[in-house]
Amino acid sequence: AQSVTQLDSQVPVFEEAPVELRCNYSSSVSVYLFWYVQYPNQGLQLLLKYLSGSTLVKGINGFEAEFNKSQTSFHLRKPSVHISDTAEYFCAVAGGGADGLTFGKGTHLIIQP
Amino acid sequence: EPEVTQTPSHQVTQMGQEVILRCVPISNHLYFYWYRQILGQKVEFLVSFYNNEISEKSEIFDDQFSVERPDGSNFTLKIRSTKLEDSAMYFCASSKGGEALQETQYFGPGTRLLVL
Numbered sequence: 001a002q003s004v005t006q007l008d009s010q011v012p013v014f015e016e017a018p019v020e021l022r023c024n025y026s027s028s029v030s031v032y033l034f035w036y037v038q039y040p041n042q043g044l045q046l047l048l049k050y051l052s053g054s055t056l057v058k059g060i061n062g063f064e065a066e067f068n069k070s071q072t073s074f075h076l077r078k079p080s081v082h083i084s085d086t087a088e089y090f091c092a093v094a095g096g097g098a099d100g101l102t103f104g105k106g107t108h109l110i111i112q113p
Numbered sequence: 114e115p116e117v118t119q120t121p122s123h124q125v126t127q128m129g130q131e132v133i134l135r136c137v138p139i140s141n142h143l144y145f146y147w148y149r150q151i152l153g154q155k156v157e158f159l160v161s162f163y164n165n166e167i168s169e170k171s172e173i174f175d176d177q178f179s180v181e182r183p184d185g186s187n188f189t190l191k192i193r194s195t196k197l198e199d200s201a202m203y204f205c206a207s208s209k210g211g212e213a214l215q216e217t218q219y220f221g222p223g224t225r226l227l228v229l
Contacts, residue, residue: 043204044220090156099169100146100158101218
């Protein structure tokens with residue numbers, strides 16, 4: 001069984017400041033890792049994913065994430081946030097033969113002007 | 114850009130009634146999924162569907178739930194006799210197939226179901 005922990009339910013950040021959203025996972029098998037974003041009243045949109053290879057993954061809208069196997073983490077970062085980045089961010093894992101994604105509880109990113 | 118669509122966006126129903134949530138996956142996708150998100154909780158996997166049959170289902174997907182692909186475009190989730198605890202946002206998703214786990218799942222905007 002897999003699980004995903006997003007410790008921060010809310011992260012307030014000033015505009016143009018850097019941000020890191022934390023994600024830790026637990027799995028007994030190799031996993032694939034994803035970050036999705038949900039803007040208000042919209043569905044989940046893929047930001048980036050890690051399947052294999054380079055541990056630093058770049059995604060859309062200037063986001064990137066680093067896979068750290070020893071720390072079982074996949075933290076999401078952006079060097080400079082904008083008001084438009086205000087959204088809910090979900091970390092998810094797939095693996096172990098399961099079809100479905102296992103999601104974390106989500107982190108609400110709040111950008112303050 | 115092709116996208117997954119869902120109807121209705123909101124549904125209010127009485128406890129015990131049947132509801133059907135509809136989804137139109139992206140046209141060349143082969144895997145289809147339903148997830149739900151109870152308010153304030155995680156997005157949870159319900160079921161996956163491939164080659165006209167259920168591929169995998171979670172513990173949540175009990176006999177009250179069923180899925181169907183009635184034609185070449187729609188993918189539906191039916192809840193036979195709704196309970197209060199079925200109130201949630203229901204997301205449909207689809208992916209291309211092949212190495213399903215590696216393929217990106219594209220999500221629809223969701224249907225918010227409220228059971229009274």
